[in-house]
Amino acid sequence: MPDSPRLTVVSNEQSVSQAVGNTRLPPPVKPKSEIEDPIERVLDKVADVAVLPQVVCQIMALTGSDEASAAHLERAIIVDPGFTVRLLAQANSAFYALPRKIVSIREAVLFLGFREVRQLAMAVGVFDLFVGKTDRESLRRRGWWKHSLETAGLCRVIAEGVSDVSGDEAYTCGLLHLIGKTLLDRYDSAEYERVHKVVDQGAPDILAERAVFGCDHVAIGLEAATRWRFPESLLIGLNYFAPAEDPTPENRLRAATALASRVVKLKHQLQSGEEIRLDQLPVWALTVLGIDPDSIPELIHRLHETLDGANQPSFT
Numbered sequence: 001m002p003d004s005p006r007l008t009v010v011s012n013e014q015s016v017s018q019a020v021g022n023t024r025l026p027p028p029v030k031p032k033s034e035i036e037d038p039i040e041r042v043l044d045k046v047a048d049v050a051v052l053p054q055v056v057c058q059i060m061a062l063t064g065s066d067e068a069s070a071a072h073l074e075r076a077i078i079v080d081p082g083f084t085v086r087l088l089a090q091a092n093s094a095f096y097a098l099p100r101k102i103v104s105i106r107e108a109v110l111f112l113g114f115r116e117v118r119q120l121a122m123a124v125g126v127f128d129l130f131v132g133k134t135d136r137e138s139l140r141r142r143g144w145w146k147h148s149l150e151t152a153g154l155c156r157v158i159a160e161g162v163s164d165v166s167g168d169e170a171y172t173c174g175l176l177h178l179i180g181k182t183l184l185d186r187y188d189s190a191e192y193e194r195v196h197k198v199v200d201q202g203a204p205d206i207l208a209e210r211a212v213f214g215c216d217h218v219a220i221g222l223e224a225a226t227r228w229r230f231p232e233s234l235l236i237g238l239n240y241f242a243p244a245e246d247p248t249p250e251n252r253l254r255a256a257t258a259l260a261s262r263v264v265k266l267k268h269q270l271q272s273g274e275e276i277r278l279d280q281l282p283v284w285a286l287t288v289l290g291i292d293p294d295s296i297p298e299l300i301h302r303l304h305e306t307l308d309g310a311n312q313p314s315f316t
Contacts, residue, residue, distance in 0.1 A: 180217030
């Protein structure tokens with residue numbers, strides 16, 4: 001199987017041509033005015049959907065506080081019947097094989113723990129953005145959702161072996177790193193069809209998005225996260241396409257997201273029995289994370305085990 005196209009950061013049309021070789025890209029988008037920002041244009045149109053539910057914001061704040069209790073979480077959750085149903089369904093899932101049913105919010109919180117409730121809240125909060133109006137839209141967005149869930153799980157595994165990186169923050173970065181794709185798709189699904197056609201010709205998706213929309217999913221996701229008032233560490237982690245050099249905790253978060261996303265993509269591209277090669281992975285991410293190349297096979301094995309045994313909410 002041929003190698004996946006190298007994701008090269010570019011800043012102008014000439015560099016794009018060099019990055020994708022003979023692939024024919026659509027003409028770059030020309031804004032309606034010289035001062036128009038394509039990122040603002042996209043997010044302003046989808047402003048009604050590019051929001052997180054209030055219950056999710058409250059849960060994220062409470063689970064990040066040392067003073068919050070199960071009672072605090074219960075009060076925040078009880079006002080949202082939809083999230084309550086999903087919380088109880090998660091606690092009573094076959095994965096845990098409990099001898100009796102959990103029927104109260106507080107009992108579910110105590111059983112699952114703050115980390116699991118936070119993880120579930122974030123998944124619930126962004127899931128609706130991955131639901132399409134048509135079968136084709138839904139199929140495309142379900143693919144992104146599946147990739148995001150798997151990347152989130154792998155991010156947590158990587159964070160376990162790296163100092164100064166929060167597993168919860170790594171999970172959040174993995175879950176949200178493709179949120180810009182669904183926002184672009186909601187902005188104009190027909191135009192995102194054009195992106196897919198360009199990608200099918202061999203272009204990296206991020207370059208195809210820039211050619212069609214004038215911006216890419218990483219930039220859109222970063223601006224949405226900024227509007228959601230995410231902490232600076234998450235904003236840096238979500239900028240996963242931009243290589244970093246200094247091994248700061250924030251850059252390690254970014255590197256974990258980049259590495260996990262790449263491994264998930266390769267896992268689904270490679271044929272059965274085919275191994276992921278070192279030259280297919282982002283070298284900068286391995287360097288920032290301090291991962292010895294000789295340990296890559298074992299790391300990938302652990303990531304596969306995580307994907308095969310993960311108890312991830314699907315809401316399908």
